[in-house]
Amino acid sequence: xxxxxxxxxxxxxxxxxxxxxxxxxxxxxxxxxxxxxxxxxxxxxxxxxxxxxxxxxxxxxxxxxxxxxxxxxxxxxxxxxxxxxxxxxxxxxxxxxxxxxxxxxxxxxxxxxxxxxxxxxxxxxxxxxxxxxxxxxxxxxxxxxxxxxxxxxxxxxxxxxxxxxxxxxxxxxxxxxxxxxxxxxxxxxxxxxxxxxxxxxxxxxxxxxxxxxxxxxxxxxxxxxxxxxxxxxxxxxxxxxxxxxxxxxxxxxxxxxxxxxxxxxxxxxxxxxxxxxxxxxxxxxxxxxxxxxxxxxxxxxxxxxxxxxxxxxxxxxxxxxxxxxxxxxxxxxxxxxxxxxxxxxxxxxxxxxxxxxxxxxxxxxxxxxxxxxxxxxxxxxxxxxxxxxxxxxxxxxxxxxxxxxxxxxxxxxxxxxxxxxxxxxxxxxxxxxxxxxx
Amino acid sequence: xxxxxxxxxxxxxxxxxxxxxxxxxxxxxxxxxxxxxxxxxxxxxxxxxxxxxxxxxxxxxxxxxxxxxxxxxxxxxxxxxxxxxxxxxxxxxxxxxxxxxxxxxxxxxxxxxxxxxxxxxxxxxxxxxxxxxxxxxxxxxxxxxxxxxxxxxxxxxxxxxxxxxxxxxxxxxxxxxxxxxxxxxxxxxxxxxxxxxxxxxxxxxxxxxxxxxxxxxxxxxxxxxxxxxxxxxxxxxxxxxxxxxxxxxxxxxxxxxxxxxxxxxxxxxxxxxxxxxxxxxxxxxxxxxxxxxxxxxxxxxxxxxxxxxxxxxxxxxxxxxxxxxxxxxxxxxxxxxxxxxxxxxxxxxxxxxxxxxxxxxxxxxxxxxxxxxxxxxxxxx
Numbered sequence: 053x054x055x056x057x058x059x060x061x062x063x064x065x066x067x068x069x070x071x072x073x074x075x076x077x078x079x080x081x082x083x084x085x086x087x088x089x090x091x092x093x094x095x096x097x098x099x100x101x102x103x104x105x106x107x108x109x110x111x112x113x114x115x116x117x118x119x120x121x122x123x124x125x126x127x128x129x130x131x132x133x134x135x136x137x138x139x140x141x142x143x144x145x146x147x148x149x150x151x152x153x154x155x156x157x158x159x160x161x162x163x164x165x166x167x168x169x170x171x172x173x174x175x176x177x178x179x180x181x182x183x184x185x186x187x188x189x190x191x192x193x194x195x196x197x198x199x200x201x202x203x204x205x206x207x208x209x210x211x212x213x214x215x216x217x218x219x220x221x222x223x224x225x226x227x228x229x230x231x232x233x234x235x236x237x238x239x240x241x242x243x244x245x246x247x248x249x250x251x252x253x254x255x256x257x258x259x260x261x262x263x264x265x266x267x268x269x270x271x272x273x274x275x276x277x278x279x280x281x282x283x284x285x286x287x288x289x290x291x292x293x294x295x296x297x298x299x300x301x302x303x304x305x306x307x308x309x310x311x312x313x314x315x316x317x318x319x320x321x322x323x324x325x326x327x328x329x330x331x332x333x334x335x336x337x338x339x340x341x342x343x344x345x346x347x348x349x350x351x352x353x354x355x356x357x358x359x360x361x362x363x364x365x366x367x368x369x370x371x372x373x374x375x376x377x378x379x380x381x382x383x384x385x386x387x388x389x390x391x392x393x394x395x396x397x398x399x400x401x402x403x404x405x406x407x408x409x410x411x412x413x414x415x416x417x418x419x420x421x422x423x424x425x426x427x428x429x430x431x432x433x434x435x436x437x438x439x440x441x442x443x444x445x446x447x448x449x450x451x452x453x454x455x456x457x458x459x460x461x462x463x464x465x466x467x468x469x470x471x472x473x474x475x476x477x478x479x480x481x482x483x484x485x486x487x488x489x490x
Numbered sequence: 491x492x493x494x495x496x497x498x499x500x501x502x503x504x505x506x507x508x509x510x511x512x513x514x515x516x517x518x519x520x521x522x523x524x525x526x527x528x529x530x531x532x533x534x535x536x537x538x539x540x541x542x543x544x545x546x547x548x549x550x551x552x553x554x555x556x557x558x559x560x561x562x563x564x565x566x567x568x569x570x571x572x573x574x575x576x577x578x579x580x581x582x583x584x585x586x587x588x589x590x591x592x593x594x595x596x597x598x599x600x601x602x603x604x605x606x607x608x609x610x611x612x613x614x615x616x617x618x619x620x621x622x623x624x625x626x627x628x629x630x631x632x633x634x635x636x637x638x639x640x641x642x643x644x645x646x647x648x649x650x651x652x653x654x655x656x657x658x659x660x661x662x663x664x665x666x667x668x669x670x671x672x673x674x675x676x677x678x679x680x681x682x683x684x685x686x687x688x689x690x691x692x693x694x695x696x697x698x699x700x701x702x703x704x705x706x707x708x709x710x711x712x713x714x715x716x717x718x719x720x721x722x723x724x725x726x727x728x729x730x731x732x733x734x735x736x737x738x739x740x741x742x743x744x745x746x747x748x749x750x751x752x753x754x755x756x757x758x759x760x761x762x763x764x765x766x767x768x769x770x771x772x773x774x775x776x777x778x779x780x781x782x783x784x785x786x787x788x789x790x791x792x793x794x795x796x797x798x799x800x801x802x803x804x805x806x807x808x809x810x811x812x813x814x815x816x817x818x819x820x821x822x823x824x825x826x827x828x829x830x831x832x833x834x835x836x837x838x839x840x841x842x843x844x845x846x847x848x849x850x851x852x853x854x855x856x857x858x859x860x861x862x863x864x865x866x867x868x869x870x871x
Contacts, residue, residue: 417646476639
């Protein structure tokens with residue numbers, strides 16, 4: 053498939069090449085803009101283009117593509133204590149500024165659509181967490197859905213918002229106060245987080261928002277904001293004060309893609325701050341039953357034949373994870389817990405392979421052929437300035453020393469959370485396994 | 491089956507259905523196969539599998555197949571082969587020339603449909619290599635199988651083939667599946683459904699995984715997390731995992747099938763392997779919508795505690811590392827991560843405090859029941 057890739061890029065005319073370059077470069081100013089407009093003006097994207105040995109820029113273009121693919125990946129992989137059990141309030145701006153059409157189709161509709169995707173992804177990544185949704189409209193905070201662990205309730209509630217129109221001014225303070233109230237009773241072993249999708253440039257508050265920020269800090273509520281318009285001073289202060297030392301808590305979107313990225317970043321559990329209390333939780337692991345005749349479930353009072361019986365009181369619930377409606381025991385499957393393990397034991401980042409060490413011919417996992425090693429005198433010319441990209445298109449797992457292609461790198465880190473090399477040989481894995489078995 | 495004759499003429503038809511990629515994970519644990527020797531020797535099982543693979547390839551001319559061996563010490567590709575030494579044959583549709591150089595004995599099969607022949611040659615050759623390279627040291631005291639590795643390899647290949655297929659066939663799904671290439675990796679979004687969850691299932695390569703399993707699950711405890719990670723990846727990509735269990739029983743394979751909506755069959759009569767394969771495992775995802783599949787319902791979801799490996803109904807979970815314990819650990823310290831745990835507040839809370847409140851409410855309740863009566867009376871008075 054590498055062949056077809058190269059043919060495609062090499063085959064296009066020069067004009068098209070330019071187009072591609074500008075498109076792929078979009079990721080670069082994006083990053084800079086966050087740091088400040090002055091720096092952004094200085095980015096001359098055309099200067100990063102360097103003619104390859106064959107006189108075309110296709111190699112640089114491919115490099116930029118690869119680097120942008122990998123940019124996301126290079127995150128911190130030191131195993132951290134993360135707050136796996138999360139309590140998050142999603143605050144949606146439903147004020148008139150959301151009617152702007154700078155994001156397609158409108159800020160409002162896009163925000164609602166992404167909010168739904170966020171809810172789905174959030175529960176995929178954090179199955180034993182809780183979520184609630186609030187809205188800011190007409191100077192008031194309105195409750196969209198109550199804090200709960202069931203994604204469908206939130207999804208339908210957000211869906212209903214689509215029929216209404218954004219209206220009035222937002223009040224950040226009211227929203228935060230309501231969120232604080234909703235998070236007040238959550239147990240101390242979980243995290244308390246607020247995520248605001250904020251489209252306005254102002255907050256019309258009834259009181260002093262700085263006092264609200266102080267109470268949020270004492271209540272250990274961490275606020276993250278995704279701004280849709282421009283950076284707002286109070287938002288920045290709010291984020292930096294409630295997330296000490298974390299610069300990424302406030303992000304302003306540049307385009308639809310970036311919006312989505314910022315939002316999806318929040319689905320990864322935060323590294324827990326030291327004060328978080330740890331405790332032992334009592335949980336039930338029910339097994340599934342199928343009854344010959346339908347009976348009502350305790351959670352929705354709907355007749356169903358299948359379901360799970362609470363391991364303490366025997367009430368039937370139809371979906372897991374859930375809290376038993378009659379005795380309050382948390383009911384989960386062991387698979388739900390297993391789903392969070394990759395946050396706790398992340399796969400290490402793979403390293404770029406210089407030509408010197410590029411001994412492999414094909415990706416270990418998918419068999420994609422790597423480009424052959426050029427003669428030694430060309431090594432320096434092909435050395436790319438693009439950060440995060442490997443000159444030899446090879447990426448190496450440091451544990452098993454195997455080489456992989458960029459697609460497998462992405463796949464292993466983002467979807468599989470396993471290294472194909474480490475898992476395929478027991479040389480490294482077996483000793484540990486034997487030890488635990490013995 | 492008609493597609494063999496007719497489909498080629500409609501190659502460019504817009505309504506063409508996506509072909510399917512069948513990935514077979516073959517458990518080649520020698521211990522387990524030795525115990526099956528009397529009923530189904532490995533050679534026979536492989537022969538049956540090859541017939542099944544041919545049947546799959548015959549369903550649609552564009553169907554693809556991949557075979558991974560999950561051995562005791564390593565997981566390795568049987569087909570397609572990516573090794574350095576055969577890298578010239580690496581493209582999935584390798585020329586016939588190279589294969590002919592390989593073995594002269596295949597001349598008698600020159601009339602065989604080429605894809606059938608290629609798979610057969612490769613799989614048998616590689617399997618032979620694999621078994622020859624296994625020495626007694628590898629086998630001593632090691633009865634597990636590298637299932638996690640095999641699944642991860644299979645998934646990587648599926649990912650590659652899906653991207654390749656989407657690029658080749660362009661159209662709407664190109665943007666979707668390979669979109670991160672064009673738009674600067676934006677929507678790869680790690681977790682982004684834009685790339686990894688099949689939003690347009692019908693249009694992309696239909697992949698599925700069949701695990702032919704013979705080993706028990708008792709030895710794979712240390713593989714638990716990687717195996718579960720692979721299973722969740724499959725679930726996310728809508729790849730069903732089918733399990734054909736010839737001996738032993740593995741709880742997490744049942745969970746895999748249940749989570750990914752695959753078929754789980756434990757064969758009571760291993761000699762009938764081919765029959766089971768053809769009847770239960772041949773239909774692809776599209777056909778399965780119209781079939782009632784032989785899947786078991788009573789999946790074992792119970793968790794085993796980390797401290798005594800006891801199966802628990804109600805367990806205690808460390809809020810930091812999510813380890814499961816059957817009783818509060820000694821010294822109130824998590825056995826896995828060593829965090830001091832706050833144990834005191836859980837047991838009494840659900841049982842005692844609500845009752846107290848209820849009692850209070852009842853007292854109030856009876857009085858409030860009484861008051862309407864008394865408030866009812868005043869008007870006349």
